[in-house]
Each structure stands twice: as structure tokens, then as C-alpha cells.
Amino acid sequence: MGHEALLEICELFYSIQGESSYAGYPCFFIRFAGCNLRCTYCDTRYAYEGEHKTYSISQILAELKKYPGVLVEITGGEPLLQKGVYPLFEQLLSAGRSVLLETNGSLSLESIPKDVVKIMDVKCPSSAMHDRMDFDNFGFLDPKDEIKCVMSSREDYNWATQLINSYDLHKKTTVTFSPVIGSLPPEKLAAWILEDRLPVRLRLQLHTILWADKTKGY
Ligand code: SF4
Numbered sequence: 001m002g003h004e005a006l007l008e009i010c011e012l013f014y015s016i017q018g019e020s021s022y023a024g025y026p027c028f029f030i031r032f033a034g035c036n037l038r039c040t041y042c043d044t045r046y047a048y049e050g051e052h053k054t055y056s057i058s059q060i061l062a063e064l065k066k067y068p069g070v071l072v073e074i075t076g077g078e079p080l081l082q083k084g085v086y087p088l089f090e091q092l093l094s095a096g097r098s099v100l101l102e103t104n105g106s107l108s109l110e111s112i113p114k115d116v117v118k119i120m121d122v123k124c125p126s127s128a129m130h131d132r133m134d135f136d137n138f139g140f141l142d143p144k145d146e147i148k149c150v151m152s153s154r155e156d157y158n159w160a161t162q163l164i165n166s167y168d169l170h171k172k173t174t175v176t177f178s179p180v181i182g183s184l185p186p187e188k189l190a191a192w193i194l195e196d197r198l199p200v201r202l203r204l205q206l207h208t209i210l211w212a213d214k215t216k217g218y
Contacts, residue, residue, distance in 0.1 A: 004056045005084030008033040010047045010077060012055075012063055017071060018207035020119050020146055021174060022100060027071040028064055030088075032079040037104050039127040041152060041180045047077035057088050061095065075102040080109075089113050106132045109140040118145040122163065124156035126180075141173045148176050148203070152183035157192055164200065176203040 010033040017027040033052035035044075064072065072092055079085045080103055092099045093115050101112060105121045106129070112118055120137055123129040127150070141147065147169055149160040160177065169175050177200050179189045190202050 004058065005087050006054050006056055007060070007082055007084045007088065008052050009055045009060070010050065010052045012060065014067055014070070016206060016210065017073060017100070018210075019148070019178065019203055019205045020100065020102075020117075020176075022071060022117075023203075023206050025071050026067075027073050027100075028067045030060060030072065030074050030079075032074065032076040032082060032085070034081050035077040035104070036081060037078065037106060037123070037127075037129045037132060039123060039129050041127065041150075041183070044077065057084070057091055060088065061091060064092075064095075064097075070097075071100065072097045073100040073102060076104075078104050078107065080107040086111065089116055104129075105137060106134055108134060109137045112140070114142075120145065120147050122147055122149045122160065124149060124151050125159055126152040126156050126183075130159070135167070138167050138169060138172065143173055146174045146176060148178060149200075150178045150180060151189070152180040154192075156184075157189065161196065161198060164198070170199040175200040177201070178203040178205065181205065181208055 010031040013029050015027060015029060017023055017025045031047060033047055035048040089099060093113060100117045100119060102119045105123060109118055118141060123133055151157050151160060164170055164175055177189060177193060179186050186204055193200060193202055
């Protein structure tokens, strides 16, 4: 145990996966503390501003045992800031879990085990973090992975569309477009996607429909 990696964790919780191709499945979430970005619309500030706890991997696995067989999502904040995430991936996969990683797109995906489903955010201009994206990461994605573009405006939509087309991203992996709730009406985004015949998936955040009043732990 002496050399076991310790992880700074914001929260561990069991809920419904809300925003990927796995949306709707029960899922155990491991939310890492800390983030290297500061998106204008961030709804998870508590992951880098609030209290957090230190867990060993064995402690996390012990908690996960209460939920046999369920999907696991590693999210944040930004999980890849902590080296201990790599032995965690290995141990979760060895335990036979399906593992999703949600990452903000600014750090390299090169060393992520191939069986982990990578959900890579692409930050659009209204986040003010679009110039922090590491586009080399597109080379580490395969068809089971996903690119998630969250957008607040027509300018974001145009920017993301141009990016998708210039890298042919929809041919490499699933691309989703999600509106920032309160900034871009989903029906507007749906109309643009149809009008432009874009091969992307419209994604709405399931947890904002299910638990509109909650701000964390969903
Ligand atoms: S990457 Fe995620 S957690 Fe970090 S600031 Fe942006 S939205 Fe918030």
C-alpha cells in the first residue's frame, strides 16, 4: 500500500450518465479535483474552487464495489492533470469495468489505454479556451470515442463546423454538438444542423432535464 497513488477527488457519486452515447445508463462517477482551464460557462467550478478529498485507488475501488457491473466515468475538473489516473484506468479495466474518460481537450491523450472510451471536449470561442485545445489529440481517437463541442452562439457553431470539416472528424469518430442551456436554444442548433446536412449528433444534457435544480452530484 505504501506506494499506492493518491488522488485528489472532488466527489464520488452514482447517477445516470447524461451526455454521451452512453447517456441513460446508470454510472459511477469519479470527479477529479482541479482544472487547468477556466471556461466562461463552467458549471463545475466547485471541482477546482471547492473542498476536495484524498483517496487511494483501493478506497475508490471499495466504494465502487457497492455498484457491481456498472459503467464508470472519470471526469473533472480535468482528470489527466493527475498521474494517478493511469493506474486507476488499469485497475478499473482489470476489474472488468467499462470506463469513460471525459477530458477538456487541452492535454495529450496519447497514453490513455485503448479500451477507455475517450470523450474529448472541443472548446469553442465563447468558452475563451479554444486556443488551449491540443488538436494532435484527433490522431489518438478511434470510432468508439467521441468529440463533444459545446456551443453558445452561431459563431461557435460556425467555428466548430469548420473544424469538423477541415479534419474530417466525423469520419474518425462520433461528433456531438451540445447547446449551453440558457444561451443557445436547442431547437435553433437542431435547425442549423439539419439545414447544413451536418453528420453530427445533437446532444442535450440529460441531467439538466432530470435534475434541473441540482448543481452537483448528478
Ligand atoms: S474544462 Fe470543464 S471543469 Fe474546467 S473550466 Fe472548462 S467546463 Fe469547467
